[in-house]
Amino acid sequence: MNITSLLGEIALNPVDVSGKATTPITYDSNCLEEICGLLRHAHQRQGMMACSALVDRLLGAVEHGQKPDLNKSITLAPLSKFPVVRDLAVDRSVLFENLKKVKAWVPIDGSYESGELAPARLPKFKNSATALQLHLLHHLHGGLPPVQRCNELRRSSHHRPGPSLQHGPQRRSPQGERLRALAGDGGIQECGFAQNCVQGLPQGAYHSPRPSATWAAMSSSSRSKTSSPASKFH
Amino acid sequence: MPSPCPAQEGDGGHAAELARQNGLNKLLLNNPGTENPFKIWRELGDTMTKHATIVRYNAGLDEADAKLVELLDRYKNVNLSDKSQWANTSFAFTRQLYNMLELARVIVQGARLRDESRGAHYKPDFPNRNDEQFLKTTMASYVDGAPSISYEEVDISHIKPRPRVYSST
Numbered sequence: 482m483n484i485t486s487l488l489g490e491i492a493l494n495p496v497d498v499s500g501k502a503t504t505p506i507t508y509d510s511n512c513l514e515e516i517c518g519l520l521r522h523a524h525q526r527q528g529m530m531a532c533s534a535l536v537d538r539l540l541g542a543v544e545h546g547q548k549p550d551l552n553k554s555i556t557l558a559p560l561s562k563f564p565v566v567r568d569l570a571v572d573r574s575v576l577f578e579n580l581k582k583v584k585a586w587v588p589i590d591g592s593y594e595s596g597e598l599a600p601a602r603l604p605k606f607k608n609s610a611t612a613l614q615l616h617l618l619h620h621l622h623g624g625l626p627p628v629q630r631c632n633e634l635r636r637s638s639h640h641r642p643g644p645s646l647q648h649g650p651q652r653r654s655p656q657g658e659r660l661r662a663l664a665g666d667g668g669i670q671e672c673g674f675a676q677n678c679v680q681g682l683p684q685g686a687y688h689s690p691r692p693s694a695t696w697a698a699m700s701s702s703s704r705s706k707t708s709s710p711a712s713k714f715h
Numbered sequence: 716m717p718s719p720c721p722a723q724e725g726d727g728g729h730a731a732e733l734a735r736q737n738g739l740n741k742l743l744l745n746n747p748g749t750e751n752p753f754k755i756w757r758e759l760g761d762t763m764t765k766h767a768t769i770v771r772y773n774a775g776l777d778e779a780d781a782k783l784v785e786l787l788d789r790y791k792n793v794n795l796s797d798k799s800q801w802a803n804t805s806f807a808f809t810r811q812l813y814n815m816l817e818l819a820r821v822i823v824q825g826a827r828l829r830d831e832s833r834g835a836h837y838k839p840d841f842p843n844r845n846d847e848q849f850l851k852t853t854m855a856s857y858v859d860g861a862p863s864i865s866y867e868e869v870d871i872s873h874i875k876p877r878p879r880v881y882s883s884t
Contacts (some may be wrong), residue, residue, distance in 0.1 A: 495796050504797035507804045582732035603879070627788070715794040 482559070484522065484531035485510055490571075507568040522569050523558040531569075585664040718850045744810055748792035752809040755786050755793070758797075759819060762786075764800050767823055776827040783820050788814060825853040828864055846876055 492505035508522075513532040522531050540549035563571035766779035775822075790813060798803040831845035832838050849864035 489753070493751060493757065502796060505801070505805050507802050570802055570804070 482536045483511055484536065484555075487536055487555075488531070507566070507570045509570050529559055552613045583659050585659075612669055726746065732830055739810075740806075743793070743806060744795060744798050746792075746794055748794040750789050750793045752790075752793050752812050753790065755789055756808075756812055756815070759783070759786055759815060763819055763822070767819075769835055769837055771826055771836060772840065773827060773830075774833065776823050780820060780823045783816060783823060787816050787820075814830070817857070817862070821855040821864075824862050824864055825855065829853070844878070850876060 484671040488506050488508055495503050495505045497503045508531070510532070515533045522529070522534075536555065537549045539555050540551065540553045541547070545708050557569060559565045559569050563573055563575070566572050597685050762779050762782045766775040768839070793809060795803075795805050795809060797803050826836065829836075829840045829849050832842050833844050833849065833851050840851065850869055852869055854865045854867050855862045856865070857863070
């Protein structure tokens, strides 16, 4: 059972701790496949996706066959970095606005060709998230330590360390515009503390142990512009 | 040449539909019933999973349709445990639940009338595809509060239907 189905069970008979009837819990959910990232919550101050957060595990049954500790309780809270709409539902429109700003999509050819194929990613950075993703993850996982400046773009987000936004399978991307949005006014360089990314991200979300992972990803995006033609069709 | 899309008279039925929807919403928020919409939904899911997935039996489909009629009846007695006007997801859910129930009847009745096995849908009582009778698209319209099933011919002028065979020979 995961947190989503748990919320569903609660809706079947919504009562508060004293047993009095109350309203079901409000939450957003969509795909339930750990893709859309819509249904997220914070459990013990750690952000996670509710559709893949297993109740057994949260109750201590980590190994196969282990019995969950039913005396334990699970605390759910809305993500702390967004305005709360109600209960667990938060307003994440800031993410979408920022994704629009950095053109977080892969353009494909329409009735005309939309440009050259972008160079293939360097294998070195295969597992490293891009600057953009670092920020998104950071923000969604709610692990942001107190910072002096948290500008709009640092809060821009995509929700999982998947294939890089910089190079989709089509390897075509508006890199220049993206870089400008990330590095221009209000961009990530206005964050004065790169360690935030390292501290805030879930383990393994980025490849490089260096604190400047963000800058590594940034420079990989600019480097790929000048990479040799040989790497073009990897 | 007359326009293919003539202008609607008046407001095109906008005011009437708005009044109808508002009426439905008000009814839903004030209904003094006893049924939990999430329970009805759970029963709907169980029924459809049991009777209207890959393997289908006519007796089971009849049973499912009877159950759906019962659920639609119970839906009238629905009571939202949340009657607030702000971010009320139970309300949106209960509105959709009605459509789910009606659509489930379309699925069940459409399946009931096809005495054949086609594609991923398998009726053990009728294991073969029956192109003569059922090479047709099922259409449903809403007549007197229930689905009414009709059929539309499939255009096979370009590709002649042939048996679907997966053996290598």
